[in-house]
Amino acid sequence: MRVVKPYGDTMDDGKVQLSFTLPVPDGAKGREAARKLVLSWGFKDCEVVHSSPLSDEFSFYVAYGKSESSIDYDSVVADEADSDGTMSMDEVNEFIRQNIGRKVVVVGACTGFDAHTVGIDAIMNMKGYNHHFGLERYPEMEAYNLGAQVPNEKLIEYAVKVNADAILVSQVVTQKDTHIHNMTEFIELLEAKGLRQKFICVAGGPRIGNKLAVELGYDVGFGRGAYADDVASYVVNKIVEKKQR
Amino acid sequence: MRVVKPYGDTMDDGKVQLSFTLPVPDGAKGREAARKLVLSWGFKDCEVVHSSPLSDEFSFYVAYGKSESSIDYDSVVADEADSDGTMSMDEVNEFIRQNIGRKVVVVGACTGFDAHTVGIDAIMNMKGYNHHFGLERYPEMEAYNLGAQVPNEKLIEYAVKVNADAILVSQVVTQKDTHIHNMTEFIELLEAKGLRQKFICVAGGPRIGNKLAVELGYDVGFGRGAYADDVASYVVNKIVEKKQR
Amino acid sequence: MRTKLHLPKDRVDYARQLARKISAPVADFIDGHSSVTVERATLRLAGADGANADGVPVPNLVVDRLKAAGSEILEEGALLRYVNALVKEGVSVEQLNQKIASGFDIMTPALGDRGAIQRKTEELVNRSTARVKDNRAHRDRKQEEFRDRNSKPLLYLIVATGNIYEDVKQAKAAAMQGADVIAVIRTTAQSLLDYVPFGATTEGFGGTYATQENFRIMRAALDEVGEQQKRYILLTNYASGLCMPEIAAMGALERLDMMLNDSMYGILFRDINMYRTFVDQKFSRMINAYAGIIINTGEDNYLTTSDAFEKAYTVLASQFLNEEFGFRAGLPPKLLGLGHAFEMDPSIKNGFLYELSQAQMAREIFPEHPLKYMPPTKFMSGDIFKGLAMNTLFNFVSKATNQGIHLLGMLTEAVHTPFMMDRYLAVDNAKYVMNSMEGFYDDIEFRKDGIVVQRAHDVLNQAISFMEQVAGVGMFDSIERGLFAEVKRPKDGGKGLEGLIKKGPAYFNPFEAHFIRELGLGK
Amino acid sequence: MRTKLHLPKDRVDYARQLARKISAPVADFIDGHSSVTVERATLRLAGADGANADGVPVPNLVVDRLKAAGSEILEEGALLRYVNALVKEGVSVEQLNQKIASGFDIMTPALGDRGAIQRKTEELVNRSTARVKDNRAHRDRKQEEFRDRNSKPLLYLIVATGNIYEDVKQAKAAAMQGADVIAVIRTTAQSLLDYVPFGATTEGFGGTYATQENFRIMRAALDEVGEQQKRYILLTNYASGLCMPEIAAMGALERLDMMLNDSMYGILFRDINMYRTFVDQKFSRMINAYAGIIINTGEDNYLTTSDAFEKAYTVLASQFLNEEFGFRAGLPPKLLGLGHAFEMDPSIKNGFLYELSQAQMAREIFPEHPLKYMPPTKFMSGDIFKGLAMNTLFNFVSKATNQGIHLLGMLTEAVHTPFMMDRYLAVDNAKYVMNSMEGFYDDIEFRKDGIVVQRAHDVLNQAISFMEQVAGVGMFDSIERGLFAEVKRPKDGGKGLEGLIKKGPAYFNPFEAHFIRELGLGK
């Protein structure tokens, strides 16, 4: 067991910086309310080092607190579809030739009302992103990028049409949990059609964690800093795993 | 009862920004540890939006959390020697002439090893601070500013010598609670000499709150943004109050 | 204006000639066409408003019915039938709207006396244009009353709660903090709706529905806070999309002061059909011009998908084109808020100098235009402290090059839509930076053979080469081949093509005629 | 160097003449005097080290004993008796130190043969100066090996945990993040101790004791991380205070690379007696010069008590004086890290331009000097976001004017001594800003009649008037009358006056003689 606390300038001093707004006017009372609030989060000491009015009814606070709580670092299980097992593009293609023996078909889109295609393009387009080529460039893959604002229904139709192995869903806008509603609808639609087992379902986007994706019924989720090779590695391994079952 | 929660962009959404360092390497596991830690402070949701290595053994996190806790704003009691009752310089002098009838004597210093004189100068020197004249400018007051790094013993001696009404103690350096030790020593010395009741004891400094000062045995404490008129108003009122007892 | 970049005047003139050449065939196409939303906008100007029980707006009910009645009907313009019904039924505009909302068939009354229709229409045109002129006069008066109270550049803040009443709170707080311009961001994907929702709304995603009632509510709120702050607070909304002209009409009626309006945004970034967009943007811009509304163009969008350093010239080329399309719609330079953005990779060596160069170049080539300068977005990350530093330099460049309209960058750009405190921090930063370097623009020169000067010359030359290519290929084909923003849009693809209308020989639109006359656009 | 400010050369020359005139009488005074710490520093160079059971250092034990023995003893220099004891007792330096720590009375052995003492001393001088020269050579070699790997300006970070072992962790992390210079801040009030503590220490307030062992520990740690990072990491400590020469000596022996050393800091900001300080600074600076150590002067301190806009000229005047005192101690321009600071009220209109002007002026007047530029501190507040913006502009000005040594500003300056993350954010910000405007210095000119140029001329003129006044009044009286930093210091007031020593006719100090010779300071 390795107990870990935040660090300011001395081991275990527990120092944390916070800032937030309160719906109260700025002033001594507001600052005291801010301080109490920080203490209510289990901080031992709290200093409100700055306050300023945002309007007559709102005020802004900067505070430093000293955390009492700690966590057992050894018990923490990293939950990100991490890139440790990632193969390079060439390795993926070789893997496909060796273990699958046919082209792997992938369909992707930015679904619902979401029009943020840069993320899915980063994964799929020829040119890729940050010196990682996209799936379209993989000789052993067939990649179809349907672009922006694709309804779930249409995406599934297309995946059936091209007999896809995997469907890639990108969701960037998360305000009011719109991504959760949309991602859930996608899985429900698949299930209603009895197609969930047919496809490997991959979700992605800057605020999508693996945990969330799995909770919503996807096989995996990729967040910030994901590259095509991470996704490709996951998909081809999963295909082989599915075959073996 | 008025329940108040942090505000991001919707009433009671509870949104708070945090940043801190952990003594662990950067990576997926560190991010998960950071997230868990934030949750351990009673936040409902937490998103670790950024992490970066500070060295091989330390890493830095930026997170946004959604607080569950709230506080009853009505029950909050502002605890700052606040400036609501503050008189202007002229009013203070008039008050002294009317109610005390002799010059009020004040001795101040930046005590212990502390050499930050700008704060005590702001209160005492002629020219004052931010368009508030200092105590030296008050015709009905005699103000002695002993400057930097004055030992507690010496300050008390001087106050006795000039028969001071009030002693002003400035403390700016707070690292390792050096201000607490020093301020406590001052009061203990006074008490040992049986002089505590003789003087009005005023503490001040950017990290000194009224609450802390009172806890340590002072009559009052002034923090950031205090001016000479606040201090003068407090002192003259207190003299009259003491007389009446 | 003293030049710091020494751009050759003849090259700049040549670029403008290229823009004229490129836009000429498009303008010819536009002149022969209308669209469902142009017709609806016309109806709205005439007074058509309200919605039926299913929320279908009256202008849509009218135009959909006319369209269903046969293509020759709409070719004459929707206004003809609407006014015909007014005359024939002998009701007021409000009464007619009510009837239509309740199911009245606009085709029922047979087409009556043209003279009566003409007279009635003139009355409507007078009433409506008087209202728009009043708005314009009111704005001028207030801006005169509060002159020099706004920041320079104007500080522009967005609100995007999805709920107009929450938006009002946030907008007022922002104005109190120092915002000069409030933009109500539209709900996600409203640009793809071929109608404008009706009434006050409280449910949007990533933004609030643009509706005439929402415009009115926000306008009133900003007027109120403006009186307190002794500052005229400008209100902005988004026109580009499938309802450009209608939103322009609503804005003109409710005294909006700026409008996002790009001649190609819908095509490239929303996959709206190109013919439809070109037609729509023209009519919407005539309305803006008439109402004294500044348009903000969307060059920044090029840089969210393409590299800002490599493709800097596409921004300049687009500015020339937007300017030219603007001129053709009667917009004078002072209403042309051409866009650009601080979007280079923050790790580029000398990136700051390239941004400075780009901004200064825009300033010198478009000297009277209230340039709209957009903050870093693409390279913002969860590192809010780095983001704040990027915004600080952005604020710096904006003031250093005397931009007109300054969109405030948010330190949480990569995290969430702005919190109230994010906005405050943004204003505070901009005010600090800009006050602290107030005189920088007049104080600084660039070395003649230095990086800043050289870069501007390079970008101008690249833009010219690019425009030569477009002029050769033709505008429509250029878009089809993906010359703009690396996006290919087929001519007959995209949304809304079916809403395009060929004007018939008897096309009736006295509003359009009025604008053409008053804006001096007659050939 | 191309001038951007067009400062008249004759006025700058005249200012330097004034500095010479002002410092001449002070220099005469200095030449006739030594002090307890000058003597202790000499002993340290000869090898005196260690402490007794109460922690009193051996050099103090020696000097205190000699002082107690009568004033005529110290007038001959402490080294004489120390070496005499070495010779007479026939022990090594280490053994003698041990003996002294255990109570051996240095006055016990009668003064022996001068020739033997002279010879023994020469041996000690050779040994010790060889070590210092080796250090210098090692530094040169490493800086050559890792040339162009440091940032320009050098990024300077402080550590201040109070515990040398924690300091090491933080310093290594800082170096990995990009620091080029690590300064170990001294514990609060060490400057008022008339001795240098001995050994590794773990208890300090707001800083860590400067001890020779702590120097050694940190030097080793930085060398280690420097090898990993392929960058020579410079180590800095603080000389000014009651032990200036001793700390300089320790730094020379342990290969420090920079040293805070101001000719008047102790007088003005620590109330140390003026005569004492002037004497101490001279000897300490000769040591620095000999060891190739850059001094950093403390002009920034003027601005923490006085207004940075109003009193900007005092900074320039002090730079001229520090330079002149530096020359007199054998320091060449490239070892003169003259100080200044970005300390103007952030709410001043055009404050950025005034800061730019001040920094550029320092650059042009002191072209070869590795100027030390200090971040905003006084106007930093608990608003860390505002503070970050101020630091961003500070970083900008530093790069824009080609400063030499850049102290990183902390966003939490007004809150606490730096957290590890604060330091990271500071480096990250500086690297971003400076890379992004790498070529700015060469690219930008100032308008001849603009704010920046005018301001520099004004400040130069004010500085000259001020120095004329000081030259008229005389240095000692000027300090007494409060002309500097608005602080009045009586000539015979302040700490440490009792430690001043009048050199006797037979004053013996071959170290001093060696430095004078090697630095070419003989009259």
Ligand code: B12
């Ligand atoms: C560019 C951009 C736009 C462009 C999009 C252009 C385009 N063709 O994509 C334009 C200007 C059109 C736009 C519009 C809007 N935007 Co926008 N936009 C951004 C911006 C600046 C950058 C996004 C981006 O391109 N990132 C770069 C890519 C490479 O990163 P990524 O998307 O995270 O992708 C990576 C990973 O997440 C992952 N990934 C992503 N998808 C997938 C899918 C799979 C299967 C896998 C495996 C991996 C994966 O891999 C990628 C590479 O590592 C962000 C702010 C920011 N800096 O993040 C705001 C942002 C995303 N936008 C936002 C909003 C609100 C909007 C609007 C809704 C605003 C409005 N009301 O008009 C509109 C509407 C768009 C719509 N209908 O969806 C908000 C979202 C807030 C939230 N969390 O809900 C943001 C965060 C800005 C903000 N702070 O307000 N936007």
Ligand code: B12
């Ligand atoms: C200026 C300054 C210095 C100057 C001081 C010059 C001088 N003559 O005062 C110099 C350069 C000498 C200095 C040195 C050091 N400093 Co210093 N310094 C500052 C700085 C930048 C500004 C302080 C200031 O002048 N504020 C302006 C005044 C007007 O504000 P104020 O003090 O808060 O006073 C107001 C109120 O608090 C109140 N008040 C104050 N005193 C009193 C008393 C009474 C009776 C009343 C009623 C009210 C009152 O009224 C005032 C007006 O409103 C701060 C950082 C910052 N921005 O705050 C660091 C800071 C205070 N210094 C710090 C440190 C650590 C040091 C050193 C110890 C560093 C070192 N190891 O060498 C040294 C040692 C000094 C010593 N022995 O004490 C730390 C303290 C950290 C901590 N909380 O413990 C700070 C916060 C910087 C940092 N982040 O590290 N410093």
Ligand SMILES: Cc1ncc(COP(=O)(O)O)c(C=O)c1O
């Ligand atoms: C010119 C222009 N119009 C409209 C919009 C917004 O439109 P939408 O509602 O399609 O996001 C933008 C957004 O960046 C724009 O630049």
Ligand SMILES: Cc1ncc(COP(=O)(O)O)c(C=O)c1O
């Ligand atoms: C020139 C100089 N010397 C020394 C110091 C530090 O000395 P002290 O230990 O007295 O704080 C400073 C601090 O700012 C300085 O500027």
